[in-house]
Amino acid sequence: MRLKSGLLRGEVCDMKELELGEARDVAATLEAMPIQEVIDQVERTSITKGAVLLRLLSKDRSLLVFDALGPRLQADLIGAFQDAEVLDYFADLDPDDRVSLLDELPASIADELLRSLDPQEKQVTELVLGYAKGSVGRWMSPQVLLLFDDMSVAEVLDFVRNHAAEAETIYALPIVNRARQVMGVVSLRKLFIADPTLKVSEIMVRPVSVLASADIEETARWFLQLDLVAMPVVDESNMLLGVLTFDDAQDIVEQADSEDSARSGGSEPLQQPYLSTPIRKLVKSRIVWLLVLAVSAILTVQVLDIFEATLVEAVVLALFIPLLTGTGGNTGNQAATTVTRALALGDVRKSDVFRVLGREIRVGLMLGALLGAVGFVIASLVYGMPVGTVIGLTLLAVCTMAASVGGVMPIIAKAIGADPAVFSNPFISTFCDATGLIIYFAIAKLVLGI
Structure with missing residues (x-):
């Protein structure tokens, strides 16, 4: 799609510089663009201009675009938004994504955002925050349905149908006993084709699970090799804590590979798109290694x-x-x-x-x-x-x-x-x-x- 506005070409720096007619034209153009092109526009421009683009989107598309950005870029954009906008973006994120964003923000802002959540969302976010950085627990989603092994297939399907919006994923479902210990995993596909009168314990398979304290990069790499949609995250007593999803594992491996590539070349990883990275950050990412190498x-x-x-x-x-x-x-x-x-x-x-x-x-x-x-x-x-x-x-x-x-x-x-x-x-x-x-x-x- 052809981009008509100066803003989309990177010529407009502030919302105030846009006339009403031009703002409407840009908003209409953005709404008609495929979502990936909008994400690309935000990643390839400055923080100020990226914030303007997000403001011109409808609320639903704006939240979707913000969610797709990396936590470092999200943190930079936070400073360009009004308080009300920040709260909307923050509340819409999944708990594990919220934690990644909080790790990039100053402590005062992170605390303020955490306090803005409703009690239930705050509780699940703090649960993830309680685990060490670099652990599986820090990346897991605690939004998981409690499905018991003594339930019938029909009961499980009814429960999933009524509570699907509360779960991170419904395509691979952990099955637990009444003590909340993981007993197996069942796919939604298998539930659909199974006899509704069967117990779910009769169709579930042996689970591939991981401890919340395990190293996240090592876990993500072997998890991706198994081609699973998600896997249960448990504690030392095999009690269900959450799930690690395939897309999160991909993000972890991509981030780790980017860090290795940058450091092997003598610089620190940017952790956000190159064109949206401020010049001072580019300098900071390289100067330390140059000094070390010069001295050595x-x-x-x-x-x-x-x-x-x-x-x-x-x-x-x-x-x-x-x-x-x-x-x-x-x-x-x-x-x-x-x-x-x-x-x-x-x-x-x-x-x-x-x-x-x-x-x-x-x-x-x-x-x-x-x-x-x-x-x-x-x-x-x-x-x-x-x-x-x-x-x-x-x-x-x-x-x-x-x-x-x-x-x-x-x-x-x-x-x-x-x-x-x-x-x-x-x-x-x-x-x-x-x-x-x-x-x-x-x-x-x-x-x-x-």
């Missing part, structure tokens, strides 16, 4: 300073420094990226550290032997066999060292509770640069006798 790069300078006399005696060695440091950094990054991904998917555990080390040593040796042979031949033809020998041996040693370090560091990070992505590309590149130079000059002094 001093190690490389120090190594060069230590071996300055060696370089003076064999100036040709300086020509190969970019090749060797680049090869070491790339080899380490490849290993780190592979192992970090394997950790995220559950293919590798913390206890596998020595197995990973053994494999990466062999991989590094093979890569180093291949690259070293090529380096030896080329360098020998141009600069003589002694220099070729230095280059070949250095490539062999550097590749082995870099692959070993790159493979082990993410596991060590996981073991100490740090994000494995933090120990990926930027850190390992700097480490391999400095260590690779030490190996290079040590071999050169030994082979060339300088």
Whole structure:
């Protein structure tokens, strides 16, 4: 659909700048647009303009668009709304989405919004807030129907029909006993085709459930592999607390992958669309890592300073420094990226550290032997066999060292509770640069006798 208004092209900054006729035209255009295009417009503009777009939508569509946005962008938009609008948006969110939004807001605003809820909504929201960040409980929806195993299929269907609006999902229904312990799960499809006189316990299947205290990222990844619509969340006594849905698990994995991608590139994740992110946030997301890497790069300078006399005696060695440091950094990054991904998917555990080390040593040796042979031949033809020998041996040693370090560091990070992505590309590149130079000059002094 063609966008006629300057607002939709990003030219109008404030509601007051819109004339009545233009506001009506923009509102009509927005109402006619597919909802995904409206969401895209809000995500691709500034916070002020995004707030104006939401105000011009009808209440139902405005709430739907706001609900589809990420919690960080929602939090930024909150400041551009009037109090009454904020309360409407906040109250319309599901409890788990409310908690994600509250985590992004200043404490004073979060407390005020929480107090604005009616007692029942406040209770379920506080239930989710009570669980630790990063746990399943923080992401579960407590809006779940209580269906007992001694009910008939007909009774369950009647109950679901009358209370469907109160539940997060009705397509996968947990079944509990009278002590509220999870006994099974039944799909709505199975309920529809079953004999109405049967007990629901006769058609339910064994449940796949998860503890509320479990790690949310690990849970989300294996949950998605099972292709389930939802699964029960329980406590240590197997009592039903809520459900984790497929769409929430997808959001968790997408968010985790975005964080890993950003940190492996030496920046912090934005957690909101790029075009709606203020410039100061873009700077803040990058400056810390740039400072850390700049300081750590001093190690490389120090190594060069230590071996300055060696370089003076064999100036040709300086020509190969970019090749060797680049090869070491790339080899380490490849290993780190592979192992970090394997950790995220559950293919590798913390206890596998020595197995990973053994494999990466062999991989590094093979890569180093291949690259070293090529380096030896080329360098020998141009600069003589002694220099070729230095280059070949250095490539062999550097590749082995870099692959070993790159493979082990993410596991060590996981073991100490740090994000494995933090120990990926930027850190390992700097480490391999400095260590690779030490190996290079040590071999050169030994082979060339300088």
